[in-house]
Amino acid sequence: MKDLNNNKIESITSEKEINIDxxxxxxxxxxxxxxxxxxxxxxxxxxxxxxxxxxxxVHLGVGQEAIPVGISQYLNNNDKVFGAHRSHAHILxxxxxxxSFFSEILAKSSGIxxxxxxxxxxxxxxxxxxxxxxxxxxxxxxxxxxxxxxKLKGEDAISISYLGDGAMEEGIVHExxxxxxxxxxxxxxxxxxxLFSSHLNINLRQPKELTYRFAKxxxxxxxxxxxxxxxxxxxxxxxxxxxxxxxxxxxxxEAITYRWFGHVDWRExxxxxxxxxxxxxxxxxxxxxxxxxxxxxxxxxxVENHLINLEKDIQKDIDNAWMDxxxxxxxxxxxxxxxxxxxx
Amino acid sequence: xxxxxxxxxxxxxxxxxxxxxxxxxxxxxxxxxxxxxxxTMKDLDKKFGKKRIIDTPVSEAAVTGAAVGASLNEMKxxxxxxxxxxxxxxxxxxxxxxxxxxYMFGGQSSPSITIRGIINRGGEQGxxxxxxxxxxxxxxxxxxxxxxxxxxxxxDLLIASVLxxxxxxxxxxxxxxDQEDNLPEAxxxxxxxxxxxxxxxxxxxxxxxxxxxxxxxxxxxxxLIKNKIYPEIIDMRIINPFHSExxxxxxxxxxxxxxxxxxxxxxxxxxxxxxxxxxxxxPNFLKSKxxxxxxxxxxxxxxxxxxxxxxxxxxxxxxxxxxxxxxxx
Numbered sequence: 248m249k250d251l252n253n254n255k256i257e258s259i260t261s262e263k264e265i266n267i268d269x270x271x272x273x274x275x276x277x278x279x280x281x282x283x284x285x286x287x288x289x290x291x292x293x294x295x296x297x298x299x300x301x302x303x304x305v306h307l308g309v310g311q312e313a314i315p316v317g318i319s320q321y322l323n324n325n326d327k328v329f330g331a332h333r334s335h336a337h338i339l340x341x342x343x344x345x346x347s348f349f350s351e352i353l354a355k356s357s358g359i360x361x362x363x364x365x366x367x368x369x370x371x372x373x374x375x376x377x378x379x380x381x382x383x384x385x386x387x388x389x390x391x392x393x394x395x396x397x398k399l400k401g402e403d404a405i406s407i408s409y410l411g412d413g414a415m416e417e418g419i420v421h422e423x424x425x426x427x428x429x430x431x432x433x434x435x436x437x438x439x440x441x442l443f444s445s446h447l448n449i450n451l452r453q454p455k456e457l458t459y460r461f462a463k464x465x466x467x468x469x470x471x472x473x474x475x476x477x478x479x480x481x482x483x484x485x486x487x488x489x490x491x492x493x494x495x496x497x498x499x500x501e502a503i504t505y506r507w508f509g510h511v512d513w514r515e516x517x518x519x520x521x522x523x524x525x526x527x528x529x530x531x532x533x534x535x536x537x538x539x540x541x542x543x544x545x546x547x548x549x550v551e552n553h554l555i556n557l558e559k560d561i562q563k564d565i566d567n568a569w570m571d572x573x574x575x576x577x578x579x580x581x582x583x584x585x586x587x588x589x590x591x
Numbered sequence: 592x593x594x595x596x597x598x599x600x601x602x603x604x605x606x607x608x609x610x611x612x613x614x615x616x617x618x619x620x621x622x623x624x625x626x627x628x629x630x631t632m633k634d635l636d637k638k639f640g641k642k643r644i645i646d647t648p649v650s651e652a653a654v655t656g657a658a659v660g661a662s663l664n665e666m667k668x669x670x671x672x673x674x675x676x677x678x679x680x681x682x683x684x685x686x687x688x689x690x691x692x693x694y695m696f697g698g699q700s701s702p703s704i705t706i707r708g709i710i711n712r713g714g715e716q717g718x719x720x721x722x723x724x725x726x727x728x729x730x731x732x733x734x735x736x737x738x739x740x741x742x743x744x745x746x747d748l749l750i751a752s753v754l755x756x757x758x759x760x761x762x763x764x765x766x767x768x769d770q771e772d773n774l775p776e777a778x779x780x781x782x783x784x785x786x787x788x789x790x791x792x793x794x795x796x797x798x799x800x801x802x803x804x805x806x807x808x809x810x811x812x813x814x815l816i817k818n819k820i821y822p823e824i825i826d827m828r829i830i831n832p833f834h835s836e837x838x839x840x841x842x843x844x845x846x847x848x849x850x851x852x853x854x855x856x857x858x859x860x861x862x863x864x865x866x867x868x869x870x871x872x873x874p875n876f877l878k879s880k881x882x883x884x885x886x887x888x889x890x891x892x893x894x895x896x897x898x899x900x901x902x903x904x905x906x907x908x909x910x911x912x913x914x915x916x917x918x919x920x
Contacts, residue, residue, distance in 0.1 A: 327664060361697025370696035377663055378696060382687050388653040389688065392660020392668075399616060399642065399666065406660075419683065422653030429648060578697075586694045587732050588757045589701030 252459050252471040252501075256442070259503050260473045262533045264543040267478055275544060276557070278320060278477060282312040282537050283561050285336045288345070291569050292335070292352055292366070293513035300573070301352055303365040306333040306381075310475075310507040313536035314439050315340035317480025318407060318500075321488040322375060327393035327406040329386035330379030332367055333439075333506075337409050341374040346568040355575035362578040363586060377406075383444075384410060384417035387436070391427045394434035394496070403492045406434040413444025415458040424465040424499075433496040435487055436462070439474060440503050445510045448522035462499035474502030475536035505531035592775060597745045598768040601631040604749035605669075607777040609639045612667060615753060618645040618658055619671030619707075627673035628709065629768055655681035655706065659689045659758075662704040667753055675708040675762070676722050689758035690733035705752045710764040710802070710853070712891060713898060721891035725802070726852075726859040728760045729831040735759040735782060736831035740805035742772035744828060747780050755782040760831075764803040764853070785829045787837045793821035796847035796915065799838055799864050801827035804851040804903070811909050820916065830860050835867035842868045846878035849912050851903060856885035879918055884911045 267275055289309050295301040311333075319340040322328065330337040339348065343359060351358030352366050360370045367381040377393060380386060390408035397404040414420055415438060427434050438458055442449045449456050462469035470483050480502060487498040507528065509516025517525050545551060595603060608615045621627025623636050623646040636644040647654045651672065658668035672678035678685075685706060693701040712721035728736045735757055739745045745763060752759035759782065790805070791812060798808045805826040815822055823841050842848045848868050852861040861883040868881055884903055892901055 327660075329660075360695065361699070363697040364695050368695040370699055372699060377660075378692070378700065380688070380691075380695065382683060385656075385683060385688055388656025388684060389660030389663065391653065392657035392662075393664040394660075395657055396661035396664035396666040399661075400664075404664075419652040419656065422648070422650035423656070425648055426650055426653045426657060430645075583694075586696075586698040588735075589693045589698050 252457065252469065254471070256456055256503055259471060260475060260534050263539070264546060265476045265478050265539050267543045267547060270478060270481070272549070275540070278316050279537070279540055279544070280557060280561060281316045281340055282477070282540070283558050284565070285312045285316070285339045286537060287562055287565050288339060289335055291565055293508065295352070297513045301366070302354060303367065304511045305352070305366045306511055307508040307513070308333045308336045308506055310531065310535065311439055311441060311504045312336055313477040313480055314437065314474050314502045314504060315409070317477050318437060318484045320481055321485045322407065324373065324375045325402070325404040326375045327377045327390065327397070327404060328375055328409070329377050329390040329407065330369065330409045331383065331386060331411065331414065332379070332381035333411070334369055334379035334409065335366070337379065338369050338371050338374070338376045341371060341376055343371045343374050343376065345564060346571050349569050349572035350575050353572055353575070354577065355572060356578040357575045361586070363583065384414040384420050387414065387420050388423045388426070390434050391423050391432050394427065394432035395430055397433055398431070405488060405491045405496065408434055408436045410436065410438055411444065412438060412440040412442065412449050412458055415461060416444070416452060421461060424461060424467060427497040428465050428467050431494070431496065433491045433494065435491055435496065435498045435500060438499070438501045440501055441506045443506070443510070443523065446516070446519060446521065451521060457501060459499060459501040467497050467499045469499035469501065471501045471503070474504030475534045475539065477536055477540050505534070507532065592773040595742050595746070595772060595774050596768060597742050597770045598629050598631045600742045600746035600774065601749060601763065602633055603777055604746040605632060605635055607750060608753050609635065609643060614665060615667045615669065616643040616645065617669045617671060618647060618654055619673065620647050620649060620651070620654070621673050622646045622671060628671060629765065651677050651680035652684060656684035656688065658704050659684050659702045662702040663700060667703055669705045669707060669753055672706070672708045674711045674720060675724055676719050678708050685734070685758070685760070686731055690731045693757070694733060701756050702758050703756045705749070705759045705761055707761045707763070710762060713766070713902070715893050715895055715898065717893035718890035723764070723854045725762050725830060726854050729833065729860055729863070731831070733758065734831055735829065736762070737785065737829045738762045738802040738827065740767065740802050740826050740828070742770055743774055746774065746777055748785065748828065750777060751780045751782040751785060754779060762802065766803045767806060770806065786834050787825050787827045787829070789837065789841070790824040790826050791822065793823040794845055795821045796823070796849060796912065797825060797838065797841040797845045798822045798849050798851070798912070799825045799827065800851040801830060801860065802853060804853050807903060807905060807908055808851055811905050811912070814909055815912065818913070820912070827860070833863055833867070835871060838864060839868055839871040842872045843876045846876055847915055848881040849915060850881070850883040851908060852883065852885045853903070854886060855888055856883065857888065859885065861885050879915050882911065882915050884908060
C-alpha cells in the first residue's frame with residue numbers, strides 16, 4: 248500500500264495561503280483571534296522575561312499557533328488535554344482566563360496553578376486542561392490513563408497528548424503508544440514536530456525526519472500535516488476527534504512546524520545549536536500560519552481594516568490582563584505547605 | 592472470625608475494594624496468571640472481569656503513568672509491580688509525576704493512586720530479583736509509603752491506601768505471606784490515622800522494624816526474655832510521612848535502640864530512625880549507643896551459601912542485640 252504520509256518536509260509545508268472553503272467567516276475569525284492572542288501573549292511573556300519580570304524559564308511557541316487552535320476547536324471541557332514544557336498555546340487555545348494565565352506566568356497566588364507552577368506547570372481543570380509539566384514525555388502515559396478511565400467509565404470524553412519530536416525519543420512514549428493501542432484508548436497523540444529538541448536538529452537525532460513511523464509500528468492510524476495550515480489541522484482534528492469519541496481511537500497526528508524563538512526564553516538562538524541559521528528562520532517565517540490565514544481571508548473579501556482592529560482589541564486585552572496580573576501577590580509560604588498532599 | 596494468611600488478607604482487601612468501589616481497578620503485569628503474585632489476587636479477573644483486572648504489556652513506566660492519569664480522571668487504580676526491581680522503570684511517573692502533581696498545581700488535582708511493589712527475594716534469585724527499596728520512596732515529599740507486617744495490616748492498610756486521595760506506595764514482602772491470624776470483617780481506616788505501633792511493651796531496649804524485619808524481631812523476643820532482656824517492639828507500618836514520636840518516647844524509657852531493616856544501611860530508613868532518636872532524645876537518657884542491622888552493602892548474591900550470609904537471621908539479630916548490652920555507655 249502506498250504510504251500517503253511519507254513526504255519530504257519541504258513538500259509538506261508551504262508559504263501559500265490556505266484553503267478556507269468549508270469554514271464560516273465567524274469560525275475563521277474566532278480561530279484567527281485565538282492565534283493572534285496566543286502569539287501576542289507570548290511576545291508579552293518574552294518581553295517580561297527579558298526585562299526580568301518573569302522569574303523562571305519560558306518556552307515559547309511563536310510560529311506554532313495553528314496546531315492547538317485547530318485541535319481545541321473540536322474539544323469540550325470534559326476532554327482531558329495534557330501539555331509539556333511548551334504549552335502556553337495549548338491552554339490559551341482552550342480559552343483559559345487570560346489574567347489568571349499571566350498571573351501564573353508571573354508566579355502569583357491568583358494564577359491558574361495558584362502561583363506554584365509558573366510557565367512550566369500549567370493547570371486548567373475548568374477548560375479541560377489536565378496539566379503540563381517540563382519532564383519531556385512525562386504526561387504522555389498520563390493522557391493514555393485519562394483516556395483509559397473515560398473508556399472504563401463509559402464516557403465519550405477523549406484525551407489529547409501534546410508532545411514534540413524530542414519526546415518521541417523517550418522510551419515511555421513507545422510503551423504508551425503500544426498500551427493505548429492494545430487497550431483501544433480514546434486518546435489522540437499530537438506531535439508538534441518543530442524539527443528541534445532543545446538545540447539539536449532532528450537530522451542529528453533520528454534517522455528520519457518524520458515520527459509518524461512509530462504510530463505505524465504500533466498500528467495506530469496517523470496523519471502527517473502542515474502544522475502551519477490551520478484549516479488542514481482543523482479537518483483532520485475534527486475527523487479524528489469524532490472517531491475517537493466513537494471508540495475508534497487511538498489516533499496520531501504529526502504536525503510539521505517551526506518555532507521562531509530558541510528552545511528557552513526570548514532569544515532567537517541562531518546557531519547556538521546545530522543547523523539553525525538565520526536563513527532557516529527566514530524560510531519558516533514565510534510559512535507563518537497567521538499571515539497565511541490572513542492572506543486567505545483578504546482574498547475572500549474580508550476587510551483589512553477589520554483585521555487590524557481585531558488585532559488592536561486583542562492587544563488591548565493582553566496589555567490590561569498583564570498589568571492586572573503584575574499587581575497580584577505571591578503565594579504564602581504556609582499555604583504552600585498544604586499543597587504537598589491534597590487534603591481529604 | 593475468619594482465618595487468614597498475610598496473602599489471603601491482601602486478596603480480601605482487593606475483594607472488598609472491587610466490590611464496594613466501582614472506581615477501583617487493578618493494572619499490572621501478570622494479573623491474569625497465577626505465577627506472579629502468589630494467591631494475593633487469585634481469580635479476581637474471573638470474579639470482577641478483565642476490564643477491571645487489567646494484565647499489561649511489559650511496560651512498567653507507561654502502565655504506572657497511565658494509572659496516574661486514570662486517577663486524575665476519577666478512578667482509583669491499583670498498579671501492581673510483582674517484583675519491586677522492575678518498578679525502577681516507573682520512577683518518573685512515581686517520583687516526578689504522582690509525587691509532585693498536587694504541589695505543582697496548588698493542590699487542585701491529586702493522583703489517588705496506589706502502587707503495590709512486592710519484595711520477592713531469596714531462592715538464589717540474585718541481584719536484580721531481590722531488592723527492598725522502600726527507603727527511596729520515603730525520601731520523596733508527596734508520596735505515602737506503607738509496609739504492613741501483620742496479617743491484619745496487609746488487608747487494612749491496602750484498603751486505607753486505595754481510599755486515600757494521595758499517591759501511596761504499598762509494599763508487601765513475600766516472606767510474610769504464610770503468617771496466619773484470625774481477623775474480623777474488613778474495615779475502612781483513614782490513612783492519616785495510621786501510625787507506628789507498639790507490638791510488645793518492655794523496658795530493656797527499643798527494637799524497631801518494618802515489614803518482614805518486624806516479624807524477625809518478634810521471633811527473637813523469647814530468646815531475649817530468657818536472658819532477662821525485655822524488649823519494646825515497634826512496627827513502623829508507615830515510613831512516609833515519618834512518625835518519630837513513638838520511637839523517641841520509647842527510647843527515653845528504655846535507653847537503648849536497635850533498628851533492623853531489610854534494606855541497605857546508608858541513607859535508609861534505619862538511618863532516619865536512629866537520627867530521629869539522636870535528635871530528639873537527650874543523651875542523658877541513653878544507656879548505650881543506638882545500633883542497627885541492615886543488609887551488607889552489596890547487591891544480593893545468587894548462591895544459597897552467600898544468601899545465608901547476606902540476609903539477617905534470628906541468630907545474627909540476637910547476637911547484635913546482646914552486643915548492645917555489653918557496650919553500655
